[in-house]
Amino acid sequence: QVQLQESGPGLVKPSGTLSLTCAVSGGSISSSNWWSWIRQPPGKGLEWIGEIYHSGSTNYNPSLKSRVTISVDKSKNQFSLKLSSVTAADTAVYYCARNRKGVVDDIWGQGTMVTVSS
Amino acid sequence: DIQMTQSPSSLSASVGDRVTITCQASQDISNYLNWYQQKPGKAPKLLIYDASNLETGVPSRFSGSGSGTDFTFTISSLQPEDIATYYCQQYDNLPRTFGQGTKVEIK
Numbered sequence: 001q002v003q004l005q006e007s008g009p010g011l012v013k014p015s016g017t018l019s020l021t022c023a024v025s026g027g028s029i030s031s032s033n034w035w036s037w038i039r040q041p042p043g044k045g046l047e048w049i050g051e052i053y054h055s056g057s058t059n060y061n062p063s064l065k066s067r068v069t070i071s072v073d074k075s076k077n078q079f080s081l082k083l084s085s086v087t088a089a090d091t092a093v094y095y096c097a098r099n100r101k102g103v104v105d106d107i108w109g110q111g112t113m114v115t116v117s118s
Numbered sequence: 119d120i121q122m123t124q125s126p127s128s129l130s131a132s133v134g135d136r137v138t139i140t141c142q143a144s145q146d147i148s149n150y151l152n153w154y155q156q157k158p159g160k161a162p163k164l165l166i167y168d169a170s171n172l173e174t175g176v177p178s179r180f181s182g183s184g185s186g187t188d189f190t191f192t193i194s195s196l197q198p199e200d201i202a203t204y205y206c207q208q209y210d211n212l213p214r215t216f217g218q219g220t221k222v223e224i225k
Contacts, residue, residue, distance in 0.1 A: 045205065045216055045217075045218050045219050046162065046205060046207075046216040046219075047216070048213050048214040048215065048216070059212050059213075060213075061212075061213040062119075062213065063213070095161055095162075102209075103150075103152075103167060103168070103209060104152050104164055104167040104168075104209070105152075105154075105162075105164065105207075106164045106167075106173070108161035108162060108163075109161065110160075110161055111161050
């Protein structure tokens with residue numbers, strides 16, 4: 001079955017760039033699904049960041065669009081998130097997820113905690 | 119953005135009780151609504167999609183209904199393992215947005 005695993009630095013300095021990768025196993029990233037990033041600040045709710053299709057098409061949350069880049073690497077069966085100019089407000093658990101047919105985030109990674117601090 | 123409002127924000131019920139959570143959208147989203155369960159320290163888990171369809175492998179005590187702007191999520195008989203926070207999510211428009219969550223506890 002498809003599994004997702006996030007990886008990347010757990011600590012990022014303010015004004016720096018947060019970079020995470022999501023490795024997809026048990027299935028192809030080139031399937032008919034979108035691939036999402038979602039985050040959750042400590043003790044708070046869920047926020048959709050954006051998504052990518054294997055063709056490279058992307059959709060971003062307008063609230064983050066100026067700072068977000070999501071990319072795909074089909075050769076490595078993975079996709080990535082970059083969030084620039086980070087502040088403490090970007091401290092959160094970051095999840096990657098498979099978005100089934102553009103409808104539902106049905107498979108999630110375990111999440112990775114990223115703290116923005118000097 | 120479409121705003122999703124869940125109520126209550128938390129509830130306490132006894133094992134075996136029927137539990138109901140509501141989710142209201144700020145505009146008509148047809149049946150483009152999902153429900154997730156999140157246990158502490160874990161990723162959300164999909165329970166219901168398209169407002170009323172039970173995801174494969176999810177116990178039948180979970181159900182969903184509604185369309186338009188008003189939706190309901192029900193646990194027919196609360197079990198100890200159902201202790202979690204539940205979120206609704208709309209996918210009618212981007213950005214996909216979530217409700218603020220409902221924390222379910224055992225009385």
